[in-house]
Amino acid sequence: MTGFANWLESTGIHLFFYDNYATILPAVQSIHIIAVAIVFTSIFLIDLKIFGWAGRNMSLIQTVRRYGPWVWGGLILLVITGIMMILTEPTREFLDPGRSSADNEYWNLAFWIKMGLIAVGVLVAVAFQRHLRRNQEHWEQSILTKSRTKMLAGLTLLGWIVIIVMGRMIAFPAVFSGGGA
């Protein structure tokens, strides 16, 4: 991982981002935060519909058609800005630079937990949309009313909250390592 990070740091695109650090990075991070807001709120609103706390004048499929595209559009924006952030500071994203040395590398746990949870979250979202599209009536009449469905929706929402928290923790590896700040 150190080798990969070092290689990224030798690329021209990294040098470009890094040389314009103070202007590009905050802008990219701001767009990242706005995209987080778009994705999180869209998922939140679909979950509110599943809980029965909002959107009572819409069916579930209407709610998903309304907010689903924002989830995917926002995710694309997140991937683009996320890659730009990695290219700017690969070592800091992949590794815990405070603890890593030449022969002992420590991974930035928050980053890798976040990546793993995103993979799970996206798979769950794809599976949900496919299942809903194929079993629309069953969802509206039966699945939606089950408390297990609401619990699962709450669990996925919690998962996305953890993803956001992990994203913030990338900047604070000491939270996981227990070392000094």
Place this chain on the structure above:
Amino acid sequence: MDMLEIARTLEATGIGTWVRESRNVAPFVSALHIIAIATVFGTIIVVDLRLLGIPSNRRSFTQLANDLLKWTWIAFAFAVISGVLMFLANATVFYSNTLFQVKMVLLLFAGVNMYLFERFTIRGVGAWDSGVPAPRFAKAAGALSILLWISIVFVGRWIGYTKSAPMPDIDLGDALGGFL
């Protein structure tokens, strides 16, 4: 007692010291701030876009506003609590930070815009609640709100880059410890 004196006192309070000096508190407070902002921003933008007729004017505006704005307020309360905690930890730095002051003014504008909308524009909502485009004033309020909230997010993120000295040209890990 001048403002700086007040800022110093705030910073020296038990809560301020606790947030500043414990290893894990500040990271989690700022994570909470992000989640709160995401919910405030997202729910407000959905309502603003509806005023602009996006995706359409088909569904009732009041129903949408009722569904969403309560969450906006709950999330806003969390944003204020986490924001105050971050402020207390470094009150003297924030108090003299221009971008922080800009952010507070932008928040005030967003509040005034919302107040005027709720106080006056909303009165005629019966005529445009669904099926027809919102009047020009309502659309303007929605567009202004989107602009203000995007600015608030950008300025807020930029505060983190102006709190300390400019980037020195040294080891990334060490240098970044300073900002965050």
